[in-house]
Amino acid sequence: MVSLTEINLSKAAKFHPKFEKILDSHFEGLLRNEQLSVPGLVVLARRGQSRYHKAFGVSDLKSGDKMKTDAMFRMFSMTKVLTSFVALRLYEEGLFDLEDRVSKYIPSFDRPWDIVRDSENGSESINYKSFLTGQTLNLNFHREKSAQPMLIKHLMSESSGIEYELFSEYDSFLGGGICNRNAGLVANAIRQQLHPEVYRSTCIVGANLTLEQFVDTIGRAGVLTCEPGEFSYGHGATVLGRVIEILYEQSRGTSKKFSEIMSELLFYPLGMDEAAFFLADDDPRVSRIPTLYGAVLEENGTTSRVEEEQECYPEGVEYRTNQTAHYSGPRSYESGDTGSIMTASDYSKFYDMLLDGGVSNNGERLLSPQGIQILCKGRFKDLRLNTPLAKAFGVAGEYSPFPKSFNFGWATSHGDDCALRGYTTSDHADMSNWGGYALTQGFFYPSEDSYMLVCPQLMLTTPGAFAFGQALIRDTSMSAFHSVWS
Known part of the structure; x- marks a missing residue:
């Protein structure tokens, strides 16, 4: 079924004494980057007993409203691992194979x-x-x-x-x-x-x-x-x-409905009180959703211009609902791929539970220790990974420069198999990670008692963000995070 690696949490993990200054400098730099300037973002990181939780930039460029740490983020594909977690709860009941x-x-x-x-x-x-x-x-x-x-x-x-x-x-x-x-x-x-x-x-x-x-x-x-x-x-x-x-x-x-099951089996037990799929017209959380941006690729091909997402597509394209879908319109399609919206703080409670071996803050066991190992380190057999798309995503297993594959809703590094082979990378041998359409990023390190959430709202579907977003936001932020480990 899967190959498992034992998770050994390091409770002695600490940040470097100057971690706050280093991380502040990095994330403030993303707001001024010449290739792709991020309007605003929230960052939440944990290492051992220390936390870092800050907001940078603005939630809306026109109004100049400051980004706040309680902003509601469209998590998009960071929903996938949550869906796998709920499925594993039912798997442990013996309901499917x-x-x-x-x-x-x-x-x-x-x-x-x-x-x-x-x-x-x-x-x-x-x-x-x-x-x-x-x-x-x-x-x-x-x-x-x-x-x-x-x-x-x-x-x-x-x-x-x-x-x-x-x-x-x-x-x-x-x-x-x-x-x-x-x-x-x-x-x-x-x-x-x-x-x-x-x-x-x-x-x-x-x-x-x-x-x-x-x-x-x-x-x-x-x-x-x-x-x-x-x-x-x-x-x-x-x-x-x-x-x-x-x-x-x-x-x-x-x-x-799927959203109700997700709430019963994950959101409610973890106190993810603001997590949802859709918000009603009069829901006060709507005012905390940042504007969704994209980036137009300039003619020189080396820089981009940030605009509201709907302004980033050519004339004649019928823009639909990404900006508003979570709080207006039909609000019917509950996607386990892309549907959740929540604060960074709420999402971090999921990571905290994983680090605590599947137990919530109030002592309720949601998943067995083996189930947590499966989610965090399990790898499916008999998948065909030597393909252009898997290589483009960096999840082609042994065919990637840094061996990773996509399992249980996120990418998992291959532990002891992760020889770098001379390839310079910020990846970590014991890491699970994934991001979302709006360039949100989650990095989880079970043996390091560490994680980091980086939450902008900048759509990867737009050409400038597609060209520069992953390298700028994911790769450099991962390196900055690793650099402050003590």
Whole structure:
């Protein structure tokens, strides 16, 4: 099933005496960076018994309102590991096996699947409107029958074949080398023929669909970008959220929405009191949501200009709901991939519980010690990681310069296998980490009794943020954090 590494917490972990000054300087520098200036962010870090929790910059450039530590952040893909955690709670009840077929729980997935292949001479074609260029593309493709079943472990490891269209967009935009060019566009266009609301990068959680309807649309379309088992980052955790709804109803005899199950099994026990998926019109937390920004890539290709996200797309692109989806509109699609919104302080309670071996502050055990090891260090077998997309994400296992792979909703370093091989990197041999669309970042170090959350709101879907954001925010912040360890 998985390979486990024992977690040995170091309670003697400390910060360097000058850690506050060093971290302040680094994060203030992100606000003034020439390539990509971050409007504002909140940082929360822990090492041993010491904490660092500060806000930098502004929450809105027009008003000049200062960023505050209680800001509500769109966590987007940092939701994935939370979904895997909830699934593992049900797994420990014996409700499913990680090798189970997804079709065992979702009837619409009990079907043969087609893998779509980009092909100039393909027997089929479909129109797709690019959110990067505003152009309508006529894409030729052909289909191949999938030979592999989709398993629960594929949902947790984002290797289900249900890929976001974003990577195909940038594969074409940047000249190739990221993924199976156009396959994600074709698959998404086929799903949108069944329901135009189903998904797009300018409408990540704003679809006027329930989770059940969203997942069944994927099943009815019946198309994948690759065989299950190959890293194909996308809607795996969304489908996992629907599996969780079904398992909950089967075991409890009552149905609940995914957000309600997440609240019952994670948010409430940990006192994550402000964590949510959607907020009502009159919810006071709405006023604490920062403006969502993006970045336009300048013609020189080496700098970018920060604008509100909706201003970063070309004329003719129908901007949808990323800015407002959590607090207006239908508020129906509860995505286990991208749906949560909360303060950095609330998210840190999840990391605190992991460091405490699965026990909440009030002494309630949420997950067994072995379950915590699985979440933090477990690695699935029989995944195909030697692919361009896995390499682009740095999760190609032994095929990455620093061996990591994506398991249980986040990337996990491969422990003793993490020889650097002469490659300069800020990665750590005992780290789990992942980020979100808005360049939020979470770094978790079980054996170091340490973690750090870095929370801007700068959309990776926009060209300037895609070009510079990860290296600027993730990589340099990771290095700065490691530099203050004593």
